[in-house]
Amino acid sequence: NQQVYKHLNAFVGPRHEATLIQEHTWNLRDADKRRDGDTAKSAIDGYLIAVKDNICTPEEPTTCASAILEGFHSPYPATVVDKLKHAGALIAGKANLDEFGMGSDTVNSIYGAVKNIYTQDGDPLSAGGSSGGSAVAVATGQCDAALGTDTGGSVRLPAAFTGITGFKPSYGMVSRWGVVAYANSLDTVGILAKDSSMARKVFNTIKGFDSQDPTSISVSTRSRIAQQLLERKAKLGWGDKPSVRIGVPLEYNTAELQTEIRRAWLNILQGLRDQGHKIHMLSLPATKTALSAYYVLAPAEASSNLAKYDGVRYGNKASALERADNVLFASTRGARLGEEVKRRILLGSYSLSAAAIDNYFIKAQKVRRLVQKDFNNAFALSHPLLRWQDESGNQPKVDVILTPTAQSLPPKLSSLKNRASVESYSADVLTVPASLAGIPALSLPVPTPGHDGGDPNTPNSVGIQVIGQYGDEEMVFSVALSIE
Numbered sequence: 448n449q450q451v452y453k454h455l456n457a458f459v460g461p462r463h464e465a466t467l468i469q470e471h472t473w474n475l476r477d478a479d480k481r482r483d484g485d486t487a488k489s490a491i492d493g494y495l496i497a498v499k500d501n502i503c504t505p506e507e508p509t510t511c512a513s514a515i516l517e518g519f520h521s522p523y524p525a526t527v528v529d530k531l532k533h534a535g536a537l538i539a540g541k542a543n544l545d546e547f548g549m550g551s552d553t554v555n556s557i558y559g560a561v562k563n564i565y566t567q568d569g570d571p572l573s574a575g576g577s578s579g580g581s582a583v584a585v586a587t588g589q590c591d592a593a594l595g596t597d598t599g600g601s602v603r604l605p606a607a608f609t610g611i612t613g614f615k616p617s618y619g620m621v622s623r624w625g626v627v628a629y630a631n632s633l634d635t636v637g638i639l640a641k642d643s644s645m646a647r648k649v650f651n652t653i654k655g656f657d658s659q660d661p662t663s664i665s666v667s668t669r670s671r672i673a674q675q676l677l678e679r680k681a682k683l684g685w686g687d688k689p690s691v692r693i694g695v696p697l698e699y700n701t702a703e704l705q706t707e708i709r710r711a712w713l714n715i716l717q718g719l720r721d722q723g724h725k726i727h728m729l730s731l732p733a734t735k736t737a738l739s740a741y742y743v744l745a746p747a748e749a750s751s752n753l754a755k756y757d758g759v760r761y762g763n764k765a766s767a768l769e770r771a772d773n774v775l776f777a778s779t780r781g782a783r784l785g786e787e788v789k790r791r792i793l794l795g796s797y798s799l800s801a802a803a804i805d806n807y808f809i810k811a812q813k814v815r816r817l818v819q820k821d822f823n824n825a826f827a828l829s830h831p832l833l834r835w836q837d838e839s840g841n842q843p844k845v846d847v848i849l850t851p852t853a854q855s856l857p858p859k860l861s862s863l864k865n866r867a868s869v870e871s872y873s874a875d876v877l878t879v880p881a882s883l884a885g886i887p888a889l890s891l892p893v894p895t896p897g898h899d900g901g902d903p904n905t906p907n908s909v910g911i912q913v914i915g916q917y918g919d920e921e922m923v924f925s926v927a928l929s930i931e
């Protein structure tokens with residue numbers, strides 16, 4: 448087993464080298480350090496948690512799977528890592544990722560691609576990205592849960608591809624201090640776990656106000672959100688057997704949606720209706736333009752955030768050989784950043800340039816607003832941070848929105864080699880809207896219709912996404928729990 452796990456390439460860093468991580472993991476498992484009940488410090492005391500390698504841990508390097516940060520040791524831990532440790536959790540190790548979080552298959556890594564636990568015709572499948580290492584670490588049972596980051600779907604897509612649960616909280620609920628920025632207006636720390644109740648335990652541990660993160664939601668807003676939720680619970684008679692209003696956005700039923708996935712979605716909706724929940728069709732018209740807007744905004748922010756990796760302020764200098772032309776910044780960045788990262792920096796610098804900003808960046812910001820408004824008009828609960836008029840006419844109001852997480856099952860890794868980058872960008876089409884709106888979204892595995900169980904190596908589940916109003920993570924978890 449340990450050899451197999453090593454070959455999947457979920458973990459990186461020094462401990463990964465000598466298969467130490469597996470031994471470490473299994474020793475802990477054997478000793479069963481998990482503490483439950485009265486003696487436990489917290490709900491995750493003694494649990495083993497992997498951390499994506501763009502989240503700072505001072506004990507070992509934080510590299511973002513980039514040559515430019517090879518060997519970089521952060522002098523301080525990320526707030527989320529600190530919180531895990533205080534709760535008694537054990538850090539399993541650093542998980543592999545797409546360089547700086549840019550990718551949807553965890554293939555853009557100096558450590559090599561992560562392989563899914565599933566195969567097709569003997570070929571390894573994509574684990575999704577960019578938190579593919581975190582997902583495979585959980586799917587193989589090498590840890591109880593893992594931290595990932597989700598900017599446009601990087602926790603939800605790998606969860607869907609590996610048959611586990613992936614949760615992205617509302618923007619600002621979990622501190623980003625010590626998390627390497629990719630597109631900071633979209634970046635969130637998310638959680639990968641076997642099921643929603645484990646993900647919820649980790650979320651409750653890592654959430655909270657952090658003065659180090661300027662976008663962290665304040666204590667007073669948090670209590671206002673909590674108050675709003677209590678009032679709603681009282682009104683809905685929440686707790687006994689609430690009937691939840693579930694929205695089904697027509698725009699997510701794309702022509703590209705694979706048949707199994709559409710069938711799985713319908714099965715789940717049927718099941719929820721049988722449980723007494725109400726299903727409402729609705730329209731989120733800006734969905735179609737969300738992906739293009741994301742791929743303008745995320746690279747624009749990245750081009751700014753990654754400017755500091757120049758070999759002087761941050762990052763390893765290019766060697767004398769690489770630096771034959773004596774241009775330190777350019778040769779360092781040319782030699783030490785990967786192709787996809789360079790592509791994003793070029794894209795972002797272009798869309799922010801004087802000639803292009805009006806047609807690209809400003810337009811994309813407007814689309815982002817429309818996406819936010821669409822969601823806001825759909826939810827019965829009002830947005831705790833925004834005062835918006837309802838512009839939806841007589842659309843039904845819902846508590847959550849239910850969609851597939853991805854349009855297709857995981858592709859073969861071998862098929863990605865000759866794929867144009869826009870093709871991998873389209874893998875995020877169903878996850879990006881909730882990112883642009885900053886609202887909570889969870890992907891959970893549901894059975895693949897027609898999977899006869901004959902070949903346990905092929906994916907036997909597809910990802911279904913539950914999206915909630917800003918700050919309404921409890922509703923998202925509770926709907927996920929009623930599906931599981």
Ligand code: GLN
Binds near residue numbers: 549576599
């Ligand atoms: N695949 C998307 C991208 O490459 C999302 C990445 C993420 O959420 N970190 O930008």
